[in-house]
Amino acid sequence: MRCTQNLILSHLTDTEFLAFETVLEPLILPRDLRLVHTGMPVSHYYFLENGIASVVAASAAGRSAEIGLVGRDGVSPPALIMEGNSFPFEITMQVAGHGRRVETAALAGFLRENPAVLPLLSHFFHNFFAQVAHTALSNAVHKIDVRLAKWILMCNDRLNGEEIAITHEHLATVLGVRRSSVTDALHILEGEHLIYSTRGLVIIRNRGALEAFAADAYDLPGVSGPASPEIARPPRARAAAH
Structure with missing residues (x-):
């Protein structure tokens, strides 16, 4: 029986979920765990069930601030980088939780076999970047x-x-x-x-x-x-x- 609090995973069909589950790894996500390192290739994608992952931008002088956050509403990093390219921001667990992760290559393979899942990810990406834009607005005003x-x-x-x-x-x-x-x-x-x-x-x-x-x-x-x-x-x- 399916058991997930992640919004994207909960909207997969039974067939899609069973196929995806074979490459998903459950894990505990303690506070301060680095999910993505700035400038490094993305090795895994994380589907949080609970907890908060913070997307942080840093200046050359070392000052930093959160530009967005991800929880059970989506996937981290909030972008599909399948060719070994780096993600421009650091992502760290700000509030401890748990979830599942999948290797980048395995996620790419799953999406090739199940292209109908892409709109689910697109909805989340759209809303995440709206969140980033409004965070910038809020920081200013x-x-x-x-x-x-x-x-x-x-x-x-x-x-x-x-x-x-x-x-x-x-x-x-x-x-x-x-x-x-x-x-x-x-x-x-x-x-x-x-x-x-x-x-x-x-x-x-x-x-x-x-x-x-x-x-x-x-x-x-x-x-x-x-x-x-x-x-x-x-x-x-x-x-x-x-």
């Missing part, structure tokens, strides 16, 4: 506390439960700011009774009020993929659009 609220909601869309295991240091990388700025933003959200924050853990207290606080940083119109909305967006609704 929203305050840090609003951006943090947006990020917490995006994680909540992709995780089980209301807890997010992440440190202030990781949040600083996520938002591209200093650790002290993260602490200040967390205090603001706590003061509004939206979250509870302790060392290495953020707990959502009032999801509806957190959405209202994030406002247009999270509630972005017109960025879902074409056709089926359940493909375009993950189970908790709207996550791929943010």
